[in-house]
Amino acid sequence: MKTLFTVLLFTLSLLTVSAAPVTVFNCGIGGHNSRQGNQRLVPLLQQIRPQVLVIGYGGNDAWNSKALVSPENFRRNFENMIAVARQHGVRVIMLNTASPAIASYVSRRHRYPDAAPVEQRILPYNDILRKLAAQHQVLLNDFYQAVEQRGGATEAAGSLIRNSANSRTLDGLHLTPAGARLLGELAADGLRGHVKAGDKVLCLGDSNTWGAGLRGAGTVTGETYPAWLQTRLNHDLGLSTKTVPDPYRAPVSMQIPNADFQNDSLRSVPQRWVPARNTGSVEVCADDAGKNRYLRLTPAASKVLFLRTDLFPGSPGKWMLTLQTRGAGEFQVALTAYVTGEKTPVYHVITENWSKQNSDWQSCRLPFSLPPKTRQISLIIRQSNGKGDFRQMKIMPDSTAAGKVALPPAATVLKNSRMSIEFFAPAQGGGIRSIRNAEGTEFVNRRPGGALWSMKLKKIHPDTKGLPPVVPLSIDPEQDDGTGGKNIDSHIDDLDFSALDAVKLGARPRMSVKDGQIHFFWEGIRIGGESGALDVWAKAEFSADGTFCMIDGGFTNRSTDYTVFYFALPQLDGLGALHGAPANDRLATPFFNGRLIANPVEKGLLGKDRIFQPNRSGHSMQFDALYNAGSGLHLASFDPNQCAKRYHLTASKENGVGWAVFNIPDNMRKVPQQWTVPYRSGFCTFQGDWYDSCMIYRDWALRQYWCAEGPEITRRSTPRWFKEIDEWFQLSVAQAKGQRKELEQLRQDLAGYDLGAWVTYWGLDNKTFHALNPDRFPFTPADEAVMKFLKENRIRPMGYLQCIGWSNASPSYRRAPDAEQNLVRNYYGQMIKWPTPAGQKSEDRIAYPGKLWRQALGNVVVQMAKSGFSAVYLDSGNHGGTYLNFTPACSGESGGGSGYVKGNQALLAELRRRARQVNPEFCFTSESFWEGNIAHLDGYLVCNTTNAYLEGDRVTPVPMVQAVYHDYTIMYSAWTSRWDLERDNGLAYVAKHALAFCWGVKPGWNILNLLYRYDNHPVALSSSLRRYAAYRTARKFLVYGQMLRPPVIRTAVPAVPVKWCISYRQNYFSTLMSPVPGNTWRAPDGSFALVLYNITEQEQPVSVTLDRKTYQLGNGTFRALYPAGQSFTAIPDANGCRIQLKVPPQSPVILELTGK
Secondary structure (H helix, E strand, O other): HHHHHHHHHHHHHHHHHHHOOOEEEEEEEEOOOHHHHHHHHHHHHHHOOOOOOEEEEEEEHHHOOOOOOOOOHHHHHHHHHHHHHHHHOOOOOEEEEOOOOOOHHHHHOOOOOOOHHHHHHHHHHHHHHHHHHHHHOOEEEHHHHHHOOOOOOOOOOOOEEEHHHHHHOOOOOOOOHHHHHHHHHHHHHHHHOOOOOOOOEEEEEEEEHOOOOOOOOOOOOOOOOHHHHHHHHHHHOOOOOOOOOOOOOOOOOOOOOOOOOOOOOOOOOOEEEOOOOOOOEEEEEEEOOOOEEOOOOOOOOOOOOEEEEOOOOOOOOEEEEEEEEEEEEEEEEEEEEEOOOOOOOEEEEEOOOOOOOOOOOOOEEEEEEEOEEEEEEEEEEEEOOOOOEEEEEEEEOOOHHOOHHHOOOOEEEEEEEOOOEEEOOHOOEEEEEEEEEOOOOOOOOOOOOEOOOOEEEEEEEOOOOOOOOOOOOOOOOOOOOOOOOOOOOOOOOOEEEEHOOOOOOOOOEEEEOOOOOEEEEEEEEEOOOEEEEEEEEEEEOOOOOOOOOOEEEEEOOOOEEEEEEEEEEEEEEOOOOOOOOOOHHHEEEEEEEOOOEEEHHOOOOOOOEEEEEEOOOEEOOOEEEEEEEEEEEEEEEEOOOOEEEEEEEEOOOEEEEEEEEEEEEEOOOOOOOOEEEEEEEEEEEEEOOOHHHHHHHHHOOOHHHHHOOOOOOOOOOOHHHHHHHEEEEEEEEEHHHHHHHHHHHHHHHHOOOOEEEEEEOOOOOOOOOOOOOOOOOOOOOOHHHHHHHHOOOOOOOEEEOOOEEOOOOOOOHHHHOOHHHEEOOOOOOOOEEEOOOOOOOOEEEOOOOOOOHEEEEEEHHHHHHHOOOOEEEEOOOOOOOOOOOOOOOOOOOOOOHHHHHHHHHHHHHHHHHHHHHHHHOOEEEEEEEOOOHHOOOOEEEEEHHHHHHOOOOOEEEEEEHHHHHHHHHHHHHHHHHHHHHHHHHHHHHHHHHHHHHHHHOEEEEEHEEEEEEEEHHHHHHHHHHHHHHHHOOOHHHHHHOOOOOEEEEOOOOEEEEEEEEOOOOOOEEEEEEOOOOOEEEEOOOOOOEEEEEEEOOOOEEEEEEHHHHHOOOOOOOOEEEEEEOOOOOEEEEEOOOEEEEOOOOOOEEEEEEEEO
């Protein structure tokens, strides 16, 4: 009987796995109303042939002043959609009511002909849907009521509607990720019992269906409600074990959507293709075997059939469209390109003349070009005078264009024994045509753009009428590049051009070569209507030691209308595909602590091209590295003053990897505007990988002011207690009373360890994170109780304090008559405000770090030192190169320069001086690593690097920051969440802490619930205890040591998939990790250590080969440092040593080489 039961289970399992899954189609379009949905429905039904239809309209019908639909017409539209769906065989129909909106936000953008209150405009539309559902016996998902039951549409951070507090936007209509999830899960609940395996579900609707503002918008991946609906339906039917949607992956540039028609039903209109109405029929067909699909276009009599694709990502350059066609008519191919800076799309005919078809399949190669700054394109096919068939459509780089024969010749060459660099003539942009190393490896293997520089100019006197005096934070504030990589569109009046455009704009280009220097000149460039207003120059030469090609430059701008805002120099592109193998390319970038991107030419960067800031989310250091099979290109800026700048990274199949430095002038609006970049940028070739590039940069970085005090082992400005503390755990005063038992247990479990509490929700009413900032005092009774407990239990408190947000309701702000003159402003003079927490009516405005703010913030820090805090965490206080200088009361610079950086450092220096007059060992930390503040901070909270972009084994974390600076500063904490612990038996929790441990990051950011309450909490506690013990034992390496090259670790099992949760959300990056990551270290006394960490639940056998020369091993012997009884085998050979051992589950192992 037991055997029979096993066989039956196996059979049932096979049946479940083999059943076809439910497929959901996201057919939402932003801005659409029920009238447009009614028009789209029939083609979609013919295309997809769904069994289930979910319709969601009402928001635009009621609130979009450009798309209003009367309630009566709204009812008719839905009645028609229900009838049409049933005529086309739809078995199940569900109606979603529209969610509520934030009236104050909506009323800023829309005006209505009637006087109905904004928040009530949606009510009659939702009532119509409720009545139609009952009348026509269709399902109803009353999402409006669900949102109202959960607090409604408010400005609170926890609202399900996007607002300033939770999304940094005055949206008020669209859903947050949590809102979209709720909508999808409620729809799945309502469809339970109505949906079968293999069903197709069509989600028709507006931007809340499409997913505005969400990852995966327009898809069934990421955060959209159709993504959650598909995941839940398949999980509930036993067709999938997934409980969260697949992460969104950006579409590949220049890839025609649905080009093979394999997922379309025969005789249907293909998905992602849109025919013009009444011009003919479009259908998917197949050959006699039924396998090879093709597209048949049959124009109506005397008409031209028009068919286009959905928009898809495009890239500038020269391309080749290949396809096969046959038929009895003639065809023409065109495209529409959407170009940044152009108000209307660019229409381009690929085949100028109509091409006749015949009965046999013909192969066509159709070259075309896309203009610079192309973002999206749509492919268009026209068919006339008879039917035509099409198949095997593909776009690829035009090989004749990408080859060297198609490039203009080099105008000059800069060459020495290490490197050879070819430049175009200045009339052709002056850009870099070729870079070869001493071995002859070419780094420019894709078509270079040709321009050595480019510019963005803004109106000196822009029209600021109607602009609000305060705007939400957008980081730059001209460009937004947070962790999501969003970029705000440039102003419509901006001018953008490059060296390629200079001749067209009247420039007189010339070049001179003398004494190993190449000088480029573009004189007399027209700006707007002002002829001869701009001169640009650039210079290229080798560094004194011949290692780097250094490039600098400047300009003289005589325009009275425009000022230069960005001056991008140098610009390199066409990089990559080294040795003819782009799949082996690796791009290392200091995004947070470091990311390594595989195959950027063919697969892209971190989800998109980025404009990186020189700190916070962007470039924590001033370099990047591209390498392949040992051949590397190190790209860097050499700016000892940390002037404001941006780094622009791009990648495409045709133009390869692009790297540019956006230099920001400090004299904007000055006429004439004459400026020379006050530092140089350049590149060198090297042999090795990302670690070797880090060592090149380290050689320069350790000679800069931020490292002048020397390494941590001798640094006197940071007290020893801070360097050697064992853990910074999180403690919210608001929760502390209810966690007293856990607090006492923590102190008992960690008796003998030096603990610090990272304290939040202190001061004020213990209910808000940073309301009335910075004026948090006086202490509340809850604060007094927490501080008393911490003192009695020898736990050092570090208090949270927002470093840049100045509440306009705070006493210090109200007392300062000139507070508004001391705030950060953007180019247009607007004040910048920090996102407002839930329930907070006041605004946290961004303070400029001048004398006034130094005094106001300093008073609070001094009071913290007097009140028993041992340290302060200055949130957002490490953004020295983020904000620009448009605050005349605080800085004589306008735009870029180092004024803000110096102000920020003067702020940190004054805070330290004043606090240490009270407590000489008071310490300072801030958010995320940035090199410029090493001298002014005792340490960095680096938990944010845990949330930076990851992608399988293609985009992975690498410790670039630790390789350069570990022994010169303290970094602490990894960000783990409940979901990291409760999923997969705590795999992600252990993995995140393991990686941080191997990188020498001080343990931190455990919360009490992780250790004592959440599911799998024994895993958190036991693994943490082992981690603390190992860290304490290996302080001379993990606190004071230099990180050496990570070793090659051979394991018995392959890489482990890890669901890497993003902050405290359930969303995660899917990444692959070695079951045993590791690293090597050199202590100040010269001793060597091998650090390994098993992230799995099973003992893992590993083998590590250590090269004697690479690690300078000497002739000592290895001993187990942690755990003390760890067994291993060290097998010496002529080249070094091979270490073999079994690493215990979820534990670190540290082996030390002792002796000479």
